[in-house]
Amino acid sequence: MSEFLDIEDEAEEEDTESTFQGLVAPKDWTAPFTEMVMGFRPSDVVILGSQSEPQRDLFLTISDHVDLQDLAFVIGPRSEIPYQPLPQIEAEIARAAASILQLGNDWDGEGAIQPSEETFRRASALARDLAAQIVVEFNGPVLVPTIGPNHDGSVDVYWSTPSVTLLINIPNSSEQPTTFSGRRGTETVAGRVALDERRLGHLAAWLACTR
Amino acid sequence: MSSWPIEPIPDPDRLFLRVLAQYVVASKVQPGAFRAHVTGTSTEWEKYATPRETRSRAQSKPPSHYGVCFVIAGRVRTIPGLTVEHTPTERNRAHATIFGTLPAPDVDLTTVREVLAAAAPLLIHPNEPVR
Numbered sequence: 001m002s003e004f005l006d007i008e009d010e011a012e013e014e015d016t017e018s019t020f021q022g023l024v025a026p027k028d029w030t031a032p033f034t035e036m037v038m039g040f041r042p043s044d045v046v047i048l049g050s051q052s053e054p055q056r057d058l059f060l061t062i063s064d065h066v067d068l069q070d071l072a073f074v075i076g077p078r079s080e081i082p083y084q085p086l087p088q089i090e091a092e093i094a095r096a097a098a099s100i101l102q103l104g105n106d107w108d109g110e111g112a113i114q115p116s117e118e119t120f121r122r123a124s125a126l127a128r129d130l131a132a133q134i135v136v137e138f139n140g141p142v143l144v145p146t147i148g149p150n151h152d153g154s155v156d157v158y159w160s161t162p163s164v165t166l167l168i169n170i171p172n173s174s175e176q177p178t179t180f181s182g183r184r185g186t187e188t189v190a191g192r193v194a195l196d197e198r199r200l201g202h203l204a205a206w207l208a209c210t211r
Numbered sequence: 212m213s214s215w216p217i218e219p220i221p222d223p224d225r226l227f228l229r230v231l232a233q234y235v236v237a238s239k240v241q242p243g244a245f246r247a248h249v250t251g252t253s254t255e256w257e258k259y260a261t262p263r264e265t266r267s268r269a270q271s272k273p274p275s276h277y278g279v280c281f282v283i284a285g286r287v288r289t290i291p292g293l294t295v296e297h298t299p300t301e302r303n304r305a306h307a308t309i310f311g312t313l314p315a316p317d318v319d320l321t322t323v324r325e326v327l328a329a330a331a332p333l334l335i336h337p338n339e340p341v342r
Contacts, residue, residue, distance in 0.1 A: 099233065108231055109271030148241040149233060156242050160329065167242050167325035181322035183329070190322050 083132030088144045093124045096147035103149060113153030116172060122195055123147055123155040123170040130157075133204035140208035159207055166207055170195070182206055215299035218258075222285025226254035226295065226307055227265040229277040232337035240280045240331045242324040251308040254282070256297060260305035262334045263342065268303065278337040282309075286330050290323060 097120065105114050127145050134140040145159045145166075153172035159165060159182075166182035166189075174195075180203060181190040189206055220226075234244035245252065255265045262279040269277050284295045284307075293311035300306050311323075 103233070107233065146236045146239070146241060148236065148243045150243045151246045156324075158242055158325075158328070160239065165325060165329050167321055167328070169242075169321050169324075179319075179321040181319065181325040183325070188322075190319060 083129065083136060085128065086131055086135065086142055088142050089128055089131045092144050092147060093127065096120070096124075100147070100149045100155065107149075108151060110151065112149075112151045113172065115149050115153050115155050118174070119153065119155050119170055119172050120147075122174070123157050126168060126170065126195060126200070127157050130200055130204050130207070133200065134208045137201070138204060138208035143207055164207060164209075166203065168193075168203070184209070213299045213301040213304075215301075215304045217299065218297050220256055220258075220284045220295055220297050220307060222283070222288065224284050225257040225281040226284055226287070226309070227257065227260055227262050227279050227281050227305075227334070228252070228254050228331070229265060229269055230280050230331075230333070230337070231272065232276055232278065235278050235333060235337055238333055238336060240328055240333055242321075242328040244280070244331070245324045245327045247320055251298075251310040254295075254307045254309060255303070255305040256307045257281070258305070259299075260303075264305075266335055266341065274341045276337065278333055278339070279335040280331040280333045282327060282331050287327070290326050293323065 100115055100120055101117060103112070103114050106112060107114065124147065127147060131143060131145070134143055143159055143161065145157045148156045148158065150156060150169070155170045155172075157168045157170065159167075164182065164184040166180065168178065168180040170178055177192040178195050179190075179192050182188065182203075184206070189203075193200065193203065228244070230240055230244045234241045255268075262281075266274045266277055266279050268274075287293050287295050287309055290311075293309055296308050296310060298306050298308040
């Protein structure tokens with residue numbers, strides 16, 4: 001408990017805007033936890049306590065309107081230390097780069113578009129970040145995705161294990177939405193996501209969950 | 212139109228699809244193998260085709276560039292918006308089409324591709340020689 005209080009105390013002394021950016025929720029915000037987390041950087045998620053022991057004091061900064069009974073986490077300051085590269089992920093990125101970046105246009109004989117280097121870079125960065133978040137933030141295993149091309153020049157990042165799947169499609173234009181879809185048993189998740197790190201925590205949590 | 216009668220495809224039956232080598236990684240079919248097709252996704256019904264025959268009928272690239280996977284007709288039909296129809300052509304009685312993969316605002320193509328990829332085991336690896 002004191003550890004987390006210390007975190008908040010330190011944050012209040014630091015640059016509030018850069019450390020706790022986005023923490024102020026709309027007054028009428030009653031979104032469930034999973035939606036709330038989407039607005040923050042994944043490493044801003046700090047395990048605080050069980051659902052039976054919500055730490056109300058720390059949540060007052062976020063919003064008085066969030067139902068604390070549903071929360072097992074609290075948003076806290078993040079470390080700016082970059083993730084360490086995971087060799088398994090780097091190997092897949094190298095394999096995919098050798099395959100995708102040399103395709104050329106019409107690589108399928110049906111007019112397929114060559115994915116751009118920028119699109120591939122965004123896909124690779126996502127694979128790196130998400131895999132590292134699973135390990136670092138959620139204490140999960142190294143889950144290696146496959147990175148593959150699409151006819152329209154977009155790139156897929158695809159996790160497929162016996163218990164969970166997640167497909168994230170990186171469009172060939174950064175102006176188009178990045179979409180995702182996943183399944184774990186009868187549970188499904190799908191939608192659009194902005195490709196900045198702070199919005200990927202819920203996807204890392206989805207992959208990391210082993211229940 | 213073809214002279215072959217259009218038949219109902221039972222839910223348990225398999226539909227064979229050619230899969231370009233770029234869409235196979237570690238013997239797994241990747242979601243990229245499934246994409247938006249204005250005319251639907253062409254497959255071949257196992258009642259009138261074998262996986263080898265499906266591979267041999269490749270047109271855009273030589274058959275050696277493709278593997279073959281299958282999907283179960285009934286599984287495809289459980290995906291919202293998708294239907295399976297027997298669409299024989301004069302030269303290919305086995306031809307069947309998965310409709311519903313149109314690029315449309317109400318179709319979540321990422322979900323469709325993810326579900327289909329997970330339900331499409333590989334039967335012939337692209338590395339296998341063509342016989």
